Amino acid sequence: MDWLERMNRAMDYMELNLAGEIELSEVARRACCSSHQFQRMFSFITNVTLAEYIRRRKLTLAALELQNNEAAKVIDIAMKYGYESPVSFARAFQLLHGITPAMARQDGIALKAYPRISFLITIKGVDAVNYRIETKESFEVFGMELVFRNDESGNAPNTPAQFWQLSHANGEVERLAANAGDLPRFVSQDSYKVHGICSYKNTGNDTFPYMLCSFKSGTSNVNGYSTITIPAQTWVIFPSEPIAWDAFDGTIETLYRRFYADWLPTSGYEQVDETELQVYGEGAGLHSVELWFAVRKV
Structure with missing residues (x-):
């Protein structure tokens, strides 16, 4: 299994468990490295910490549920994505989206979406890597x-x-x-x-x-x-x-x-x-x- 496949296996696991508990040890196991090494690799490659990426993905999915499921209670969505109270959820939601969870249900409201990261080989510039x-x-x-x-x-x-x-x-x-x-x-x-x-x-x-x-x-x-x-x-x-x-x-x-x-x-x-x-x-x-x-x- 090559490096790209290992990294994407780890991302698949996180994506499947955003509405639940993400075990960093399991993330690292799928990437065939330690939790410390995976978090370092992830942050250096993506310019965002693993914890911040997970937070953004959870709040992206939470916003979609608020918009698409009017019957769902805010407290239930908050608990689903790992927040212990509506207050902590509302604070995190507003910090990311700039609006409250209740406002997210309004027609035409602007929200932010952070897509799932996939690791690919890309053609970059011609800068030499000295090693x-x-x-x-x-x-x-x-x-x-x-x-x-x-x-x-x-x-x-x-x-x-x-x-x-x-x-x-x-x-x-x-x-x-x-x-x-x-x-x-x-x-x-x-x-x-x-x-x-x-x-x-x-x-x-x-x-x-x-x-x-x-x-x-x-x-x-x-x-x-x-x-x-x-x-x-x-x-x-x-x-x-x-x-x-x-x-x-x-x-x-x-x-x-x-x-x-x-x-x-x-x-x-x-x-x-x-x-x-x-x-x-x-x-x-x-x-x-x-x-x-x-x-x-x-």
């Missing part, structure tokens, strides 16, 4: 790790970005860099000493691990840190151009989108183990980032 494929032996990284929820709930830091900010502020990033030691030979010697690694182990359907890490070498001091072993893998690596610090967020988002939307669907590879590395460095006196994705031939 390289490398096979690396097993290696180790060590550092500070936290487990985050996919919905970014919980106490701060509740995102990797906040984790980085806090660790810079309290000096932990600098301390880790001082303990990193020499860079291994398979890493560019222009790389910094502290990087990020994501989804390197299973922490449950609704969570994912993230570590601020350094590559372990013979001169590293790993005392007090978590250490993980990354098995021998084939990696597809997407490098950035030299950039300023304030351009990092947009650059990383673009690289993820190039991987998920442009490269992966037609490459003949699939992502494995979901391990992702963000390797930071210098280039032309500025800064750079490489995204490493573990892949294998289909």
Whole structure:
């Protein structure tokens, strides 16, 4: 089963269960990946979060029912699409459509419709996708790790970005860099000493691990840190151009989108183990980032 078929199987499941409970674990199972990976892929490809897409589809169908079934009560439609009360339903409905549910039954009223998403191969522009494929032996990284929820709930830091900010502020990033030691030979010697690694182990359907890490070498001091072993893998690596610090967020988002939307669907590879590395460095006196994705031939 190819990438497109897996993604569309997941969309079929969601469409059939809009008037019921959508289990994200089942969505991910049909796409042959984890819940965290599916939500990331979906948002990078479509520019909308999975939760927002589901909300829009539910409220699109709710509006159609209000218009086409005068006998149906607003409270019944609200409950059908997962809202606990008419008040919460009316608030969400008005936020999307700009009118109340009762007004939706008026003749000639304007409503919004968000159609079902289908994944297709499309012909786009001729922009080059810069990448390289490398096979690396097993290696180790060590550092500070936290487990985050996919919905970014919980106490701060509740995102990797906040984790980085806090660790810079309290000096932990600098301390880790001082303990990193020499860079291994398979890493560019222009790389910094502290990087990020994501989804390197299973922490449950609704969570994912993230570590601020350094590559372990013979001169590293790993005392007090978590250490993980990354098995021998084939990696597809997407490098950035030299950039300023304030351009990092947009650059990383673009690289993820190039991987998920442009490269992966037609490459003949699939992502494995979901391990992702963000390797930071210098280039032309500025800064750079490489995204490493573990892949294998289909």
